[in-house]
Amino acid sequence: MARAIRFHQTGGPEVLQLETVEVGDPGPGQARVRHAYVAVNFIDIYFRTGRYPHPLPAGLGSDAVGVVEAVGDGVDCVKPGDRVGYLLGPQGAYSDVRVMPAEVLIPLPDGIADRTAATLMMKGLTAQYLFRQVYPLQGGETILYHAAAGGVGLVACQWARALGVTMIGTVSTEAKAEVARAHGCAHTIVTGGMTAEDLTKAIPKRVRELTDGKGVPVVYDSVGKDTLMASLDSLQVRGSLVSNGTTSGPVVIDTTLLAVKGSIWVTRPAMLHYATPRPQMLAMADELFGHVLAGRIGGEPQQVFTLAQAADAHRALESRQTTGATVLVP
Secondary structure (H helix, E strand, C coil): CEEEEEECCCCCHHHCEEEEECCCCCCCCEEEEEEEEEEECHHHHHHHHCCCCCCCCECCCCCEEEEEEEECCCCCCCCCCCEEEECCCCCCCCECEEEEEHHHCEECCCCCCHHHHHHHHHHHHHHHHHHHHHCCCCCCCEEEECCCCEHHHHHHHHHHHHHCCEEEEEECCHHHHHHHHHCCCCEEEECCCCCHHHHHHHHHHHHHHHCCCCCEEEEEECCCHHHHHHHHHCEEEEEEEEECCCCCCCCCCCHHHHHHCCCCEEECCCHHHCCCCHHHHHHHHHHHHHHHHCCCCCCCCCEEEEHHHHHHHHHHHHCCCCCECEEEEC
């Protein structure tokens, strides 16, 4: 038996319920993992609210770190006793133990603690595919990154610094600006209290000031609707908008606008298409772990909740009360 967060209807944080569920032995191609830490990501809120439809009742979460307890027939990529993390696979990470496909498990190297791995698994590999695959940064660029003090944002700050990239980051408060700068963000724009109209004026103005009027070649925008125009107006001609989230609402673009703004490229990437097949996922993890072991990228959970407090964790995340990574402890 295991304890797991389940929800039987979509809605607010109150729909999350701690239940006892049956966990059997792993079947062919599967492994049973006992969790040490479970990461909370904003995408979990999309599943809970129904923005991302999912059959109900359902578990929640796709990102955790733990120890393999048992494996099924045909599994040779991990073995009992291995420390592993994962960020792909079926929903259900909000639990103390679960059975899941072994092929999505990533062995953790010695020297990287469970707490650090839980902070960096989803968030670190997100930064990897955004910076190294979606728009491959070479070093020397100046970029605009929204939500620079968030869980992915703080990893992105460090990765930008490691690459020699100048990051301009938007944050909601001056306190978060200080945190972002401490992690490697070169310049911050504090946007707390601004309307979408305010953002459209203030952000491009500051970006142009910092780039001698040129704008940036790429914007990474996880906010969505409220920052769309600010992002477009911050780009150089033929610049790229990487729309990697929609915390303020979905992005809807008239393609004619892309021509008017300078023949802008737009992409909405998804982790699944960059982290599969398995050898690609492992190569991404190797690059991330190399930075961690070299001391260039690090991370510790900034907010820790128990599994039973999952609803409180969601409330904190949605109200922007969090900085950096949030985890659940089973």
